Amino acid sequence: MNSNIEELQPILNIGTIGHVSHGKSTLVKALCGTKTQRFKSELERNITIKLGYSNVKIYMCTQCDKPKCYQSFNSDVFGSPCCKYCNQPMVFKRQISIIDSPGHEAYIATMLSGTKCMDGAIMLVAANDECPQPQTKEHLVAIEMMKINNCIILQNKLDLVTKDNARNNFNQIKTFVNGTLAKDSVIIPICAQLGYNIDFLNMYIVENIPVPKRDIDAEPLMNIIRSFDINKPGTIIDNLKGGVIGGTLQKGKLSIGDTIEIRPGLIRLDNKDDKSNNNKYECTPIISKIVSLKSENNNLEYAIPGGLIGVGLNIDPVLTIGDKLVGQVLGLPGKMPPIVYDIQIEYFLMRRVIGSTNENKIESITENENLLLAISSSTIPSYVRKVVNSKVIKCALKIPVCVNNNSNICIFRRINKGWRIIGYGIINKIKTIDV
Ligand code: ZN
Numbered sequence: 001m002n003s004n005i006e007e008l009q010p011i012l013n014i015g016t017i018g019h020v021s022h023g024k025s026t027l028v029k030a031l032c033g034t035k036t037q038r039f040k041s042e043l044e045r046n047i048t049i050k051l052g053y054s055n056v057k058i059y060m061c062t063q064c065d066k067p068k069c070y071q072s073f074n075s076d077v078f079g080s081p082c083c084k085y086c087n088q089p090m091v092f093k094r095q096i097s098i099i100d101s102p103g104h105e106a107y108i109a110t111m112l113s114g115t116k117c118m119d120g121a122i123m124l125v126a127a128n129d130e131c132p133q134p135q136t137k138e139h140l141v142a143i144e145m146m147k148i149n150n151c152i153i154l155q156n157k158l159d160l161v162t163k164d165n166a167r168n169n170f171n172q173i174k175t176f177v178n179g180t181l182a183k184d185s186v187i188i189p190i191c192a193q194l195g196y197n198i199d200f201l202n203m204y205i206v207e208n209i210p211v212p213k214r215d216i217d218a219e220p221l222m223n224i225i226r227s228f229d230i231n232k233p234g235t236i237i238d239n240l241k242g243g244v245i246g247g248t249l250q251k252g253k254l255s256i257g258d259t260i261e262i263r264p265g266l267i268r269l270d271n272k273d274d275k276s277n278n279n280k281y282e283c284t285p286i287i288s289k290i291v292s293l294k295s296e297n298n299n300l301e302y303a304i305p306g307g308l309i310g311v312g313l314n315i316d317p318v319l320t321i322g323d324k325l326v327g328q329v330l331g332l333p334g335k336m337p338p339i340v341y342d343i344q345i346e347y348f349l350m351r352r353v354i355g356s357t358n359e360n361k362i363e364s365i366t367e368n369e370n371l372l373l374a375i376s377s378s379t380i381p382s383y384v385r386k387v388v389n390s391k392v393i394k395c396a397l398k399i400p401v402c403v404n405n406n407s408n409i410c411i412f413r414r415i416n417k418g419w420r421i422i423g424y425g426i427i428n429k430i431k432t433i434d435v
Contacts, residue, residue, distance in 0.1 A: 009309070010295070011305070013097045013117050013118050014096055014122055015099040017122070017123050017140070019133035022124040027124060027154065027156070029192070030192045030198045031072045032054060053097055054100075055075035055096070055295065056075070057074070059090035060091055067203040070203040075095065095307075096205060097308060117247075117377070118148050120150030120151065122151075123139070123182065125156065126157045127160065128165070140182060142410070144181050145408075146408070150210070152204060153185050153187045154187075154189075158196070159196075186208075214251065214305040215252070216305070217253075220253055220330075221250045222247045222330040223377035224245050224247045225247045225326060226246035227322075228317075230244050240317065242316070243315045247308065249306075252305075254290060256290050261330070261331060263285045263331070264281075264283040264401065264433075265435075266283065269281055283400060283435050284435065286319060292310075294312075311330070326377075329402040336402060337402050337404040338402070338432040338433075340402070342385070343394070343395055344393070345373075345392065345425040345428070347426075348423050350421065353415055353420050354420070362422045365422075366387065367386060371395065372419050373412070374412070375401050375409050375427075380398065382395045382396060405428065407426070
């Protein structure tokens with residue numbers, strides 16, 4: 001992996017987690033600098049906004065002291081931007097992708113799909129609020145389940161509180177993360193609104209968050225997080241562009257001109273009667289060619305794991321319109337995980353419901369109940385076909401999914417009006433569909 005590709009494409013994905021309005025978007029603005037992102041085309045704008053992410057480049061000035069030598073910009077900046085203190089040209093250190101997690105409680109399932117592509121997390125806590133707020137708690141549980149080990153805690157909005165309140169809030173954070181994966185995480189005091197201590201955060205990311213070892217020589221596999229049609233209504237046929245998908249590569253490498261397969265592809269349900277336990281599906285994987293690759297505004301010849309990539313295909317945009325392919329998987333024809341419609345799960349239930357104000361006890365899973373399962377980057381409605389024992393259930397999936405045996409999953413139950421995490425598990429038996 002050379003530094004050249006990293007200037008074009010981020011190789012580290014960091015998700016922001018925390019309660020709604022604790023400053024996630026202000027933080028991204030502070031990291032990207034004052035220059036606001038301009039988009040050359042509808043495609044670039046669409047990918048960035050719909051995926052809820054921003055790419056940030058961190059540079060270092062070799063003349064200035066730490067931490068102020070670390071300065072960040074948006075991904076449009078190339079070459080050697082000048083240091084804002086001494087005006088010397090700086091050196092490129094790292095490009096990261098900041099993935100936003102919806103803070104609102106209704107979106108926990110979406111948030112969990114996002115964790116599939118996070119290498120680390122930034123947890124924002126507003127110093128002027130009690131800690132923890134329900135969604136902060138729920139997000140922390142989610143990243144623990146997905147085994148994300150690198151967490152940075154930002155104590156934000158310090159301009160709005162007194163010194164004593166800041167100290168109390170700091171102690172609340174310490175108590176809250178005690179016994180969790182974030183117990184030894186750094187807590188960086190910042191004020192995102194005024195840009196205070198952002199240089200320290202940049203330094204911490206460069207010096208302490210390791211870039212995961214990626215297997216570039218493996219068969220490529222990409223989780224599709226968005227899909228859309230970039231053509232304006234009324235475009236004449238000769239000018240129509242093919243469908244576009246957005247996602248992140250788990251492993252391997254994709255290049256322009258590659259022939260790819262999307263699974264499960266087109267799904268036809270022969271029997272819509274859920275009660276028969278006997279749904280029959282017909283799946284037709286989509287085969288296509290890659291015509292373009294993009295990381296935000298940057299055109300790529302090839303893409304590697306890290307960051308969210310836009311992949312332009314030569315397929316009818318009707319297939320990709322309106323996120324139709326979200327939750328599907330892209331790879332090389334004949335080298336992909338099987339398409340699965342029924343799974344056995346070895347699972348663990350949590351004791352209490354996290355993320356709601358009254359944390360009720362979680363009841364056992366019962367036969368025939370409907371659950372939502374977060375599998376890969378999709379959330380799949382399913383029902384419990386059989387409770388084998390208190391650790392094992394068999395579930396029928398209402399939508400087939402492309403997944404390997406032994407994959408991690410997360411289990412949601414509808415409680416009051418929302419889907420709440422009740423447990424997690426591992427798939428230990430699958431029934432597959434032949435295509
Ligand atoms: Zn300098």
